[in-house]
Amino acid sequence: MNFTWVNKKTVRSDAGFEFAFTGRFSAEYRESGRVLRIFIETGDNVATIYENSLQSEFTQPGSTSAALPRQRIASNIRVALAFQGFTLELEPGSPPT
Numbered sequence: 001m002n003f004t005w006v007n008k009k010t011v012r013s014d015a016g017f018e019f020a021f022t023g024r025f026s027a028e029y030r031e032s033g034r035v036l037r038i039f040i041e042t043g044d045n046v047a048t049i050y051e052n053s054l055q056s057e058f059t060q061p062g063s064t065s066a067a068l069p070r071q072r073i074a075s076n077i078r079v080a081l082a083f084q085g086f087t088l089e090l091e092p093g094s095p096p097t
Helices: 051-055 070-083
Strands: 003-007 010-013 017-023 026-031 034-043 046-050 087-091
Touching: 010 070, 017 034, 017 070, 026 070, 034 051, 046 051, 046 070, 051 070, 051 087, 070 087
Parallel strands: 046 087
Antiparallel strands: 003 010, 010 017, 017 026, 026 034, 034 046
16 A cells, blocks of 8 residues: 655545544544544554544435445554554543543
8 A cells, every 4th residue: 555645644545545634633534535533642653543433434415325344444544644654552432522
């Protein structure tokens, strides 16, 4: 899988998805016109995502399509983060409120 930088915070895969940091504690996984918003914490080249963040449905106006498999999304995010210099840690549960 190859990546290109879209901008300083977004990478695009030749497999058809993008991963973007959108805020201090937020990111988006984009694929097939759908967007998954994720709570993420980063520090010391480690990115932490809470597993429940990956269980949300993708958002696409007017769509009734099924959600993509969570493990595939996590795997795609893992390689996108590795390209950006991060190691992914999946934590059980939900992000802090």
